[in-house]
Amino acid sequence: MWGSVAVVALVVIATLIDKGSIGLQLILSGLTVGSIYALVAMGFSIIYSSTRVINFAQGGFSMLGGMLMYSLAVSGKLPMWLAFILAVLIVTALGAGFERVVIRPMKDHSVITVIIVTIGLSIFMTAVAKWTWGTDPVKIASFSGDKPLRLFGASLVPQSLWVFGLTLVAVALVFLFFNRTLLGKGMRAAADNPDAASLVGVSSSTSSLVAWTLAAGLGAAAGVVIAPINFAQYSAGTALGLKGFSAAVLGGLGSAPGAVVGGLVLGVLETITAGYLPSGYKDAVAFVILILVLLVRPQGLLGRPEEVKV
Amino acid sequence: MDKELARPLDTDKRDYRTLMVVGAFILLIPLWAKFIPGDVLHMDIVNLMVLTGVYACAVVGLNLLVGYAGQISLGHAAFFGIGAYTTAILCTHMHWFPTWLGVIAGAVLAGAVGWLVGKPVLRLKGNYLAMATLGLGEIAFILFQQVKGLTGGTVGILDIPPLSIFGLKFDTDLKFFFLIWVVILVLLLVSINLIKSRVGRGLRALHSSEVAADAMGVATGRYKAQVFVLSAAFAGLGGAMFAHFQKYINPESFTLALSILFITMVVVGGMGNIWGGLVGVVILTFLPSVIQALPQWIPGLPHGLSNFSNYELVLYGALLILFMMFMPKGVAFGLSRAADYTEVRARHFRDRQKARKMEGR
Numbered sequence: 091m092w093g094s095v096a097v098v099a100l101v102v103i104a105t106l107i108d109k110g111s112i113g114l115q116l117i118l119s120g121l122t123v124g125s126i127y128a129l130v131a132m133g134f135s136i137i138y139s140s141t142r143v144i145n146f147a148q149g150g151f152s153m154l155g156g157m158l159m160y161s162l163a164v165s166g167k168l169p170m171w172l173a174f175i176l177a178v179l180i181v182t183a184l185g186a187g188f189e190r191v192v193i194r195p196m197k198d199h200s201v202i203t204v205i206i207v208t209i210g211l212s213i214f215m216t217a218v219a220k221w222t223w224g225t226d227p228v229k230i231a232s233f234s235g236d237k238p239l240r241l242f243g244a245s246l247v248p249q250s251l252w253v254f255g256l257t258l259v260a261v262a263l264v265f266l267f268f269n270r271t272l273l274g275k276g277m278r279a280a281a282d283n284p285d286a287a288s289l290v291g292v293s294s295s296t297s298s299l300v301a302w303t304l305a306a307g308l309g310a311a312a313g314v315v316i317a318p319i320n321f322a323q324y325s326a327g328t329a330l331g332l333k334g335f336s337a338a339v340l341g342g343l344g345s346a347p348g349a350v351v352g353g354l355v356l357g358v359l360e361t362i363t364a365g366y367l368p369s370g371y372k373d374a375v376a377f378v379i380l381i382l383v384l385l386v387r388p389q390g391l392l393g394r395p396e397e398v399k400v
Numbered sequence: 401m402d403k404e405l406a407r408p409l410d411t412d413k414r415d416y417r418t419l420m421v422v423g424a425f426i427l428l429i430p431l432w433a434k435f436i437p438g439d440v441l442h443m444d445i446v447n448l449m450v451l452t453g454v455y456a457c458a459v460v461g462l463n464l465l466v467g468y469a470g471q472i473s474l475g476h477a478a479f480f481g482i483g484a485y486t487t488a489i490l491c492t493h494m495h496w497f498p499t500w501l502g503v504i505a506g507a508v509l510a511g512a513v514g515w516l517v518g519k520p521v522l523r524l525k526g527n528y529l530a531m532a533t534l535g536l537g538e539i540a541f542i543l544f545q546q547v548k549g550l551t552g553g554t555v556g557i558l559d560i561p562p563l564s565i566f567g568l569k570f571d572t573d574l575k576f577f578f579l580i581w582v583v584i585l586v587l588l589l590v591s592i593n594l595i596k597s598r599v600g601r602g603l604r605a606l607h608s609s610e611v612a613a614d615a616m617g618v619a620t621g622r623y624k625a626q627v628f629v630l631s632a633a634f635a636g637l638g639g640a641m642f643a644h645f646q647k648y649i650n651p652e653s654f655t656l657a658l659s660i661l662f663i664t665m666v667v668v669g670g671m672g673n674i675w676g677g678l679v680g681v682v683i684l685t686f687l688p689s690v691i692q693a694l695p696q697w698i699p700g701l702p703h704g705l706s707n708f709s710n711y712e713l714v715l716y717g718a719l720l721i722l723f724m725m726f727m728p729k730g731v732a733f734g735l736s737r738a739a740d741y742t743e744v745r746a747r748h749f750r751d752r753q754k755a756r757k758m759e760g761r
Binding site for chain 1: 466
């Protein structure tokens with residue numbers, strides 16, 4: 091764990107020394123995408139810890155958030171804040187509805203079956219989005235202008251601040267929920283030992299519903315806030331989901347702090363390597379790092395080793 | 401009746417019988433497909449069956465890995481791609497290179513890469529293994545795109561010569577159909593024998609509990625690696641055939657989507673059932689064409705549907721969800737339950753006949 095922190099710190103410092111303000115620029119934009127990865131990764135982690143399911147539709151929630159934001163704010167001409175809240179609420183409701191209608195009835199089936207269902211949902215969402223919004227990427231205005239801020243010679247688009255802010259708020263809320271509320275603490279207990287938790291009255295049905303609701307909300311928020319930087323497009327979910335999943339595994343599946351760390355590390359390393367290598371290899375480097383980390387720490391950076399059962 | 405059920409069903413021989421029946425049925429497809437005019441089916445069955453066969457190579461192997469050994473791979477498109485690129489590069493850069501040797505080289509190289517990456521990666525478990533294999537698949541995809549000197553970058557490799565074995569050229573759909581399905585039947589035979597062997601029993605033990613299998617003296621690490629290599633080689637073989645059939649390849653054919661499709665085929669068909677993989681491939685390869693043909697079959701209502709460019713994918717996603725909700729153990733599981741049932745009924749019927757005969761005497 092500390093070894094990897096040291097490695098990341100070394101890479102960051104080396105980049106700063108080598109490239110100066112351009113290095114800082116790379117790190118800042120790395121943190122921006124990293125925050126988005128972190129939000130998506132938290133969604134993966136939350137669903138995983140309460141149901142053991144890898145939700146392949148997680149990226150789809152983000153895509154849907156971005157596209158709805160476009161419809162509400164650009165086509166519907168609603169004020170930004172209202173469009174934001176509505177977009178997140180709609181996707182959250184969809185996530186909760188999907189859990190009730192499809193996931194809940196399948197609670198007794200094997201995990202891989204449910205995973206295939208989420209793949210089906212992801213295909214379905216992408217197709218519906220393509221049907222509704224077409225194939226062209228759409229532009230959504232930044233929340234507060236496009237005039238870049240200067241910071242030690244590096245420039246930062248204001249939208250990045252929104253990304254950081256939203257991530258901070260979301261992470262804080264998730265942590266408060268899991269550490270301060272009865273429901274959240276119950277869900278952590280259930281993730282630890284489902285049978286014991288259900289004996290003391292933690293409902294696995296409620297856990298699963300809350301997990302899907304939270305994950306959909308987090309995914310949607312990430313999709314909305316990144317849309318002004320990345321454009322929104324029907325196909326955006328795949329890449330985001332892939333990176334979010336990678337970040338969640340890198341940090342340790344099922345660990346919410348791990349998801350945040352994994353997301354930021356992945357984002358920063360990815361943009362830094364992009365500064366040094368031909369851009370085509372950018373993603374390859376991210377995956378090489380990921381595989382290397384897993385080989386050294388098979389349970390991810392902050393994850394706990396899985397118990398071995400006979 | 402209780403005694404009837406207690407007698408074990410002869411599933412051992414049934415697999416071989418099924419193989420013969422399935423083989424005969426499939427190899428006869430071109431015959432009856434000829435008699436149905438194209439404007440009734442609205443799809444080219446022989447062509448689709450070739451594609452099915454090509455994918456089946458990979459899926460049969462993947463089913464051994466996922467269904468029997470319980471190890472998930474989300475990177476099998478990479479092995480499929482390695483097989484395809486190996487033979488494509490060999491046969492286009494060196495025109496004298498025998499194509500059949502290229503196909504074998506593709507399978508061997510895919511297996512070798514599987515062996516190389518399998519050793520370290522298979523130490524990971526469950527979702528971590530899924531992630532690592534997914535990463536390998538993505539790396540392979542990026543290499544296919546970036547190593548332009550060999551792979552032709554995003555354009556890929558064009559004008560791949562048709563497969564020919566000792567002067568016999570497989571240059572039409574029909575010829576290729578027979579070739580690929582004979583290959584699949586051989587692969588299925590290999591798989592059936594493998595499952596019935598010591599290795600197969602070890603794998604099943606490994607699937608239900610790795611620690612217990614270890615404790616009982618099953619060489620879990622070696623078995624896992626061997627099945628991984630075998631499934632990689634099967635996928636490579638499929639990829640190589642794909643390259644010669646399609647005559648051009650580019651990286652887009654070997655994305656994560658293909659790896660996911662392979663796994664989906666295994667699960668929809670039925671994990672841990674030899675026929676499951678086959679059923680899954682057939683269903684998911686034909687599904688898009690069937691959905692596309694729907695407006696022609698059912699006149700009147702959905703003709704307007706085809707104007708929406710994407711209704712196929714919407715339906716495809718929805719059907720995938722419904723399949724898993726209502727047949728969570730896979731389609732083949734249902735079929736084999738039906739086979740059990742008919743076998744019990746048939747035996748019952750035979751015994752009654754026998755009893756009646758004896759009474760008569």
